Amino acid sequence: MSKPLVHIQDLCVRYGAKTVLQDLAWTYERGTHWAIGGESGSGKTTLARALANQIPYQGSIELNLSSDKSPSVLYVPNWYQFTNLEGDRNFYYQQRYNTHQGRDTRTVAGELAHFAEQENQALAEALPLVQALGFEQQMDSQLIELSSGEHKKLQLVKALWSNPQLLIIDEPYTGLDKASRKSLNDCIDSLAEQGTQVILLTNDTNLPQCINAFAMVQAGQLQEVASPDDFIVAKPRQSRALPEFLKAAPEATSEQIIQLTNIHVRYGDKTVLEDISWTVNRGDKWVIQGANGSGKSTLLSLINGDHPQAYGLDIRLFGNQRGSGESIWDIKQKIGLISPEMHWYFDQTATVWHTVTSGFFDSIGLYTEASFQQKKQVDELLHFFDLYTVKSELLSTLPLGKQRLALLARTVIKNPPLLVLDEPCQGLDQTQTQYFNDVVDELCQHGKTLLYVGHYESQLPKSIDHRLVLEKGKIVKPQQKHILEERV
Missing domain, CATH: 3.40.50.300 (P-loop containing nucleotide triphosphate hydrolases)
Known part of the structure; x- marks a missing residue:
């Protein structure tokens, strides 16, 4: 034998x-x-x-x-x-x-x-x-x-x-x-x-x-x-009351949150985005989809201020033309961001508490002393996300699902008008994904605008009402809510 x-x-x-x-x-x-x-x-x-x-x-x-x-x-x-x-x-x-x-x-x-x-x-x-x-x-x-x-x-x-x-x-x-x-x-x-x-x-x-x-x-x-x-996976989420500071409608100076006109991005001979024109209005909830390499992450990088080519393009954010005098930190103050790349590069020595608090300052790691009021809001948010008991643990030692929740807490701690969630549930199981998206839906009840990258219709927040599909750097399918009513 x-x-x-x-x-x-x-x-x-x-x-x-x-x-x-x-x-x-x-x-x-x-x-x-x-x-x-x-x-x-x-x-x-x-x-x-x-x-x-x-x-x-x-x-x-x-x-x-x-x-x-x-x-x-x-x-x-x-x-x-x-x-x-x-x-x-x-x-x-x-x-x-x-x-x-x-x-x-x-x-x-x-x-x-x-x-x-x-x-x-x-x-x-x-x-x-x-x-x-x-x-x-x-x-x-x-x-x-x-x-x-x-x-x-x-x-x-x-x-x-x-x-x-x-x-x-x-x-x-x-x-x-x-x-x-x-x-x-x-x-x-x-x-x-x-x-x-x-x-x-x-x-x-x-x-x-x-x-x-x-x-x-x-x-x-x-x-x-x-x-x-x-398989036994995470327990279903028990709903908690949203902290009061997140129920306040975030400040927005314009009805148009994003306006891109004839956008092209190239690296040498390689075209990554081609002739992109797109408008996002205040309160819209967009899902952005497309095959791997279709240009989704590059599109988001133009919006969140991380792409150097943004300054030579026709981009208006929160009613202001890019390059008209605002700093990258002025832009980031109004945007809450999660992406797989941010997770990769995040400070491995940061505790959960430091991770969430760093969202006030848009830093990868905490280098500035938080105020009394900021510390109070962090503790409220940690309770909301069921993370208070692990607030002193290193982010990198937590299960992946809790790491993503900590990064979501970091994303919303400053109550930004725009949430940019780039494949936020990557690697999470179905129960964890549902938990995460339920929280996103609660957050979006109070005036936030949402850009959400996700591949599967059944794993999206219920609040999504618009869809943008990219194919080889081009928009092939801008759609509105009635298209999204049947989810697979």
Whole structure:
């Protein structure tokens, strides 16, 4: 009788005084491919990193893998980390929009060639994966220019190309549009047919056909379940009263919050946005959609003041022409922003309290003393978001769902007239997404204007009443509320 692929006994992992996995046991038989779910912070990632021998642990993990095939175990983390040409990861948030800074990183083609050389892979074998994930148009793009979804594709191309014996992917669908998710599932099925064993850490139910076993991490243990419908996720939200300072209608000096006229953005020969004309009126709630790389994040960067090309374009914000004398901080004071990139680059030493308070000053980290009234508002907001008990903990140590809620609290603490939420629920499960969007709906009852990037109709705030769809940098579908009444 052949040995199981993986046999785990009495696995324990602790971070300081916190026990994450306790006496976990698991036998992973050959021929099965697993989806492992559970609440954010339950220990799924910890289990995966222990399997990949990336963290210290107690207990026994026996891997019965072939000694003549490498790599044996490949763990693919949720977020993609890249470096510049000198191996440095010390990037700042706005750097991706400064093209002279972008020359400091490789192109996608250069990164794949470098990976091929390092891993002794044939570069030609990567091309079918690049095509399958719809990544061909980004081959000449600098790494720092890529959106979060495009970074995810590059990460996945490398992982699938490596063809490991055991492939573990943490939140495989983060940042991917609907078509890319289907293509990824097809690629995983193909890899499984070639002999790779697969573990996906996800609460998603649209899985590759090869996935035939399911389990969840709960109370430090791994429990097998019949299907992903049985995964236990976050508890439904208990509604709380919105703090009084957020019930006041935010100040707005113009009925037109945003007016873009014939906007073009280019990087050298590459056109990112083409002939964009768009008006957002006070109180509008827009969803912005489009495939990965369609220009969504660039469009938002022109609005929130992070893109240097904004000063040469016909852009009016809050009734004022860009470049007519206002500073970038004047603009940011009226905008509350969340994006995957901001989350990536946020100060890893910030506590939850410092994170939320920094929203008053639009800083990545807290460098200014808050007033008594500001501190009072922070505490009120922490209670509203059920974050008060963890206010002294580092943001980076919280489950992803609570990190996003802390960043949403940071976004609204100054009660801005415009909320810009760029894929705010990326990586969250359905219950966490519903919780987040319910809060957004409550916030939007009091005069706020909303721009919300999201791929799935069923995972949008109910208050959305307009839609903008981008395709290859062009507007293809501006729509109003009656178009949005049927959600899928």
